[in-house]
Amino acid sequence: MSLIEYIIFAVIKIALLLFILLTAVAYIVLMERKVIARMQNRWGPTRVGPFGLLQPLADGIKFILKEDIIPDNAYKPLYVAAPMIALILSLISISLIPFGGQWHIGHYHIPLETTAFWTGTGIQDINIGLLIILGITSVGVYGVALSGWSSNSKYSLLGSLRASAQLISYEVALGLSLVGVLLFAGSLSLRQIVDSQSGSILHWNFFGGFQFIAFFIYIMAAYAETNRIPFDLPEAETELVAGYHTEYSAMKFAMFFMAEYCNMVTVACLATLLFFGGWHSPLEGLGIPVPDIWLAVSPLFWFFIKIFFFIFVYIWVRGTLPRFRYDQLMAFGWKFLLPLSIANIVVTSFVLALRS
Amino acid sequence: MLHTILFLIFAGVCVAGALNFLLQHHPVNSALSLIVVMGSLALLFLMLGAEFVAAVQVIVYAGAVMVLFVFVIMLLNAGVEARSGGSKVAVVLGVPGLIIFFGLMYWILSAPRSQLENVQIGDFYVPTQDLGIALFREFLLPFEVTSVLVLIAIMGAVVLARRERP
Numbered sequence: 001m002s003l004i005e006y007i008i009f010a011v012i013k014i015a016l017l018l019f020i021l022l023t024a025v026a027y028i029v030l031m032e033r034k035v036i037a038r039m040q041n042r043w044g045p046t047r048v049g050p051f052g053l054l055q056p057l058a059d060g061i062k063f064i065l066k067e068d069i070i071p072d073n074a075y076k077p078l079y080v081a082a083p084m085i086a087l088i089l090s091l092i093s094i095s096l097i098p099f100g101g102q103w104h105i106g107h108y109h110i111p112l113e114t115t116a117f118w119t120g121t122g123i124q125d126i127n128i129g130l131l132i133i134l135g136i137t138s139v140g141v142y143g144v145a146l147s148g149w150s151s152n153s154k155y156s157l158l159g160s161l162r163a164s165a166q167l168i169s170y171e172v173a174l175g176l177s178l179v180g181v182l183l184f185a186g187s188l189s190l191r192q193i194v195d196s197q198s199g200s201i202l203h204w205n206f207f208g209g210f211q212f213i214a215f216f217i218y219i220m221a222a223y224a225e226t227n228r229i230p231f232d233l234p235e236a237e238t239e240l241v242a243g244y245h246t247e248y249s250a251m252k253f254a255m256f257f258m259a260e261y262c263n264m265v266t267v268a269c270l271a272t273l274l275f276f277g278g279w280h281s282p283l284e285g286l287g288i289p290v291p292d293i294w295l296a297v298s299p300l301f302w303f304f305i306k307i308f309f310f311i312f313v314y315i316w317v318r319g320t321l322p323r324f325r326y327d328q329l330m331a332f333g334w335k336f337l338l339p340l341s342i343a344n345i346v347v348t349s350f351v352l353a354l355r356s
Numbered sequence: 357m358l359h360t361i362l363f364l365i366f367a368g369v370c371v372a373g374a375l376n377f378l379l380q381h382h383p384v385n386s387a388l389s390l391i392v393v394m395g396s397l398a399l400l401f402l403m404l405g406a407e408f409v410a411a412v413q414v415i416v417y418a419g420a421v422m423v424l425f426v427f428v429i430m431l432l433n434a435g436v437e438a439r440s441g442g443s444k445v446a447v448v449l450g451v452p453g454l455i456i457f458f459g460l461m462y463w464i465l466s467a468p469r470s471q472l473e474n475v476q477i478g479d480f481y482v483p484t485q486d487l488g489i490a491l492f493r494e495f496l497l498p499f500e501v502t503s504v505l506v507l508i509a510i511m512g513a514v515v516l517a518r519r520e521r522p
Contacts, residue, residue: 078384128484131411138419142391145423149384149430157430168423188408188484 009110014095021094025261026056032315039319066250071152074247078150083248083255086143090262093136096129097269098191100279100299113191129190130182133270134175137225141167143259144234148244160244162326163227163234169330170224170231173337177217180348181274184209194278200285204277211348215275217341222267224333226260229318233326268310272303279303359477362403370396383434387425394418405481 030045030052037044045052070079098113113125126132141164148160184205185193202208206215224231234244245256272278279299290298324332373392380386394417401410491499 075384128407128411131408131415135411135414135419138415138423141419141423142426145426145430146384149426161427161430164423164427168420171419186485 025258028261030055035315036319063254068250071247073152075150078146082147083252086259087255089136089140090259093133093266125189125191128188130188144244151247153247156246159234169333170221173341174221176341177214179345180211180214181205183348197277201282206275214344226263230321230323268307271310272306366396366399381437383429391418391422405478408484
């Protein structure tokens with residue numbers, strides 16, 4: 001494959017991914033509203049379009065047409081840039097995620113991921129994909145910290161400081177919980193981690209790799225990283241008005257919102273890739289004959305089913321659990337999750353050393 | 357050739373960020389310029405092929421150390437710096453320092469071409485596994501000593517931030 005073809009395919013993939021992702025984010029918002037409404041025994045949005053399906057369109061139009069207020073003494077460059085930083089970083093982390101195997105169209109082999117680098121002859125997956133995603137999580141604190149400070153309002157500043165402290169505390173547990181998976185896969189590349197889980201459902205890291213503790217640590221740390229219930233103290237209306245995005249209106253607020261839901265999608269994708277076999281079907285090793293046409297689509301289908309399930313769990317937890325108090329939140333991150341993740345690393349490496 | 361061009365671009369960004377860091381009046385702008393410097397250093401590492409070091413540079417420096425800098429600036433509500441009237445010491449030490457610096461640069465850059473453009477992109481590529489093995493076999497003692505150092509720093513921070521009991 002030549003450089004020109006690589007660039008063309010990359011541009012097509014980026015455009016497609018952006019379109020699908022932003023539409024999906026809008027409809028995840030609708031899904032959240034309807035699912036939580038059903039859990040609270042009410043309907044949710046039903047008026048706009050059949051079953052409220054055009055509600056995201058109405059919301060988008062509202063956000064674009066709303067008045068864009070900038071507070072008087074806000075530090076303008078950072079005030080405008082902070083939501084953009086948040087959104088850009090969450091989109092970059094999604095671009096690193098492989099969505100399936102390779103597609104063979106004609107004589108082109110196209111891996112289903114947006115970020116792959118072009119060696120002289122072909123396309124290769126990034127060797128350190130997981131580490132880059134962790135790095136983006138680390139740098140993502142700036143979107144929150146700078147937005148609260150630049151709004152020049154005490155609620156925003158307090159909310160952003162709390163949110164940043166929460167984010168950097170749970171990053172540690174997040175990173176350490178993934179080390180067990182890395183020990184099994186032997187590589188930081190996401191595609192190789194998924195390939196190491198091929199075979200059958202028992203090879204998945206959650207079941208056969210016994211990484212269920214690591215999975216729960218990861219899920220809890222990820223809920224804290226995305227500021228979702230039960231860790232959403234920085235955004236709770238009863239606590240800090242709206243935390244770091246108090247002073248934002250219209251499109252900037254929409255960008256924060258989109259960034260949060262894109263982060264949710266990234267967390268769901270990572271959970272499937274690292275713990276649940278990625279795009280491998282759970283019926284894989286059972287010897288069921290499948291037609292070839294299904295083999296081309298099945299990775300995407302199973303991947304999206306799993307992501308949908310994890311996002312549903314996100315929304316389910318939001319509708320069910322109360323939120324942590326701030327000191328409970330920090331104590332939980334440092335005094336419980338961190339020692340538990342280190343213990344998981346020790347036990348996993350012990351078991352692996354005994355096996356070989 | 358490609359390596360030289362990319363190096364000049366990223367090193368230019370790095371130096372521009374560093375100069376901006378010195379010349380800005382508001383501490384937050386300086387902190388952001390320093391983040392740009394850290395990022396461009398990570399890119400330079402990546403160009404040499406040290407991918408793990410590049411990622412860790414972003415995670416540790418740009419993602420943790422600079423976050424703490426920004427925290428401090430936000431908490432102390434540091435505003436625009438007051439302008440001082442200039443300092444004699446800066447001129448007395450600075451002008452000869454600059455002359456020496458540029459002299460050194462000229463001397464280094466006037467070396468024959470073959471000595472300068474020896475590096476290709478990805479020359480120092482090390483798979484993460486080999487890095488880990490080297491770190492825990494040959495360099496185990498420095499690794500343990502560094503972790504003790506970090507532990508001392510943590511203990512110092514805890515002691516300094518402790519509230520006095522009445």
